[in-house]
Amino acid sequence: MHFSDRLNSRIQDLRAPAVVGLDPHLHRLPTPLRERFEHLSGDARRTAAAEAVLEWGVAVLDGISGVVPATKPQVAFFEQLGSAGVAVLEVLCQEARNRGILVLLDAKRGDIGSTAEGYARALLDDDGPIGADAVTLSPYLGRDSIEPFLARCEQGKGLFVLVRTSNPGGGDLQVEHTAAQGVAGWIRAWNAERVGECGYGPVGAVVGATVPDEAIALREAMPRSIFLVPGYGAQGGTAADTRPCFDANLGGAIVNSSRGVIFPTPEQVEIYDADPAMLVRLRAQAFVKDLRENVR
Numbered sequence: 337m338h339f340s341d342r343l344n345s346r347i348q349d350l351r352a353p354a355v356v357g358l359d360p361h362l363h364r365l366p367t368p369l370r371e372r373f374e375h376l377s378g379d380a381r382r383t384a385a386a387e388a389v390l391e392w393g394v395a396v397l398d399g400i401s402g403v404v405p406a407t408k409p410q411v412a413f414f415e416q417l418g419s420a421g422v423a424v425l426e427v428l429c430q431e432a433r434n435r436g437i438l439v440l441l442d443a444k445r446g447d448i449g450s451t452a453e454g455y456a457r458a459l460l461d462d463d464g465p466i467g468a469d470a471v472t473l474s475p476y477l478g479r480d481s482i483e484p485f486l487a488r489c490e491q492g493k494g495l496f497v498l499v500r501t502s503n504p505g506g507g508d509l510q511v512e513h514t515a516a517q518g519v520a521g522w523i524r525a526w527n528a529e530r531v532g533e534c535g536y537g538p539v540g541a542v543v544g545a546t547v548p549d550e551a552i553a554l555r556e557a558m559p560r561s562i563f564l565v566p567g568y569g570a571q572g573g574t575a576a577d578t579r580p581c582f583d584a585n586l587g588g589a590i591v592n593s594s595r596g597v598i599f600p601t602p603e604q605v606e607i608y609d610a611d612p613a614m615l616v617r618l619r620a621q622a623f624v625k626d627l628r629e630n631v632r
Contacts, residue, residue: 338532339470339494340562343438345534346405347590352624353582353631355440355564356400356616357594358409358428360389364599366609379418386420389413392612393428396598397435399616403624406438406469408564408592426465439468440496440564446474446481453484460488470494472542472564475519482526489530489538496540496564497523499554516550520557527560536562536588543581545573545591551580555588563589569596569623575630582631593623 347353362370362385369392373384400407414425429439445455458464459471475482475497485495499519520541527537537560543551545567555563563581567573568591581589597619600608608615 337492338534339489339492339538340536340540341532341534342469342492343405343494343562343590344532344536344587346436346438347587350403350405350624351628352404353587353590354404354620354624354627355406355408355590355592356396356404356597356620356623357442357592358393358396358407359594359598360392360413361595361599362389364595365389365392366612367605368609382417383420386417386424389417389421390424390427393424394431395613396616397428397431397437399613400597400620401435401437403617403620404437406440406590407432408440408442408594410442410594422465429466429468433467438470439466440494441466441468441471444472444474444498446477448477448481452481456484456488460485460491460493462491468493470496470540472496472498474498475522476515479522482522486526486539494538494540494562496542496562499523499541499543499558516554517557520554523558523561527558531560534587536560540564542566544571545577545581546571548577548580555580555583559583561588565589565591569593575626578627579631586631591627597623 365388369388372388373381376384409425414421432439441459443459459466459468470493473482473485473495497519499516523539523541526539530537540562541558543554543563543565545565565578565581568578578591598616600615604615
């Protein structure tokens, strides 16, 4: 099934244009899990931390199941734990699929030729180790760096290409009418012959909630692209700030929250330590409610 149709269908079913990041900051895991590895070092620490991350990750997936349509694992947090962490990432991606949660892998890969083909095979192919539904990509080596991934769109996979990111330094290169608009033009062309029944193509765009004024022009430039919108919550963006990323019918975008859902406030630590899945579910529900009420 076409990626954008699958994603759009789940967004509509849950009335939730939302994705929750899966970013295991080790120092923010529940206290009982941190205590398993904080006194260790080297391989022993990485192995014990990976086991803790697996247990935490399953709790997060249980918390968001049936609330949001997708999760966005950040590869770096797993790679920092070596082979044990990568193995946990593989397991959690499968656990997400078992729960009907789409996996939008945050890898930001960008290379050419056989290297890009290797990345695509590893991250997207169903018989590969990850088998994600979609992956984030950096386009700054040029269009040929995206081509091996585009081939996976014919297999029902999706891409989210960095266009205008939410971090403060994003404007150094991705300023309006220059790099961002150039990449937007590529994405528009890539989607032209790949539009699904929902009206969107499989090549989405990463556009931050922290740049709402620029998002207006980018929405116009990419009318057939689903926007993956970071920057909500911890980075300062509000639900109202994400509105320009949506189309006129309030479709075509999915907003990410990571730290704002998967970790507690200081007042919630005790609850989180006792039952992280329950707290994540409550915070995910609040996230979705905020979008429903303020994206108008």
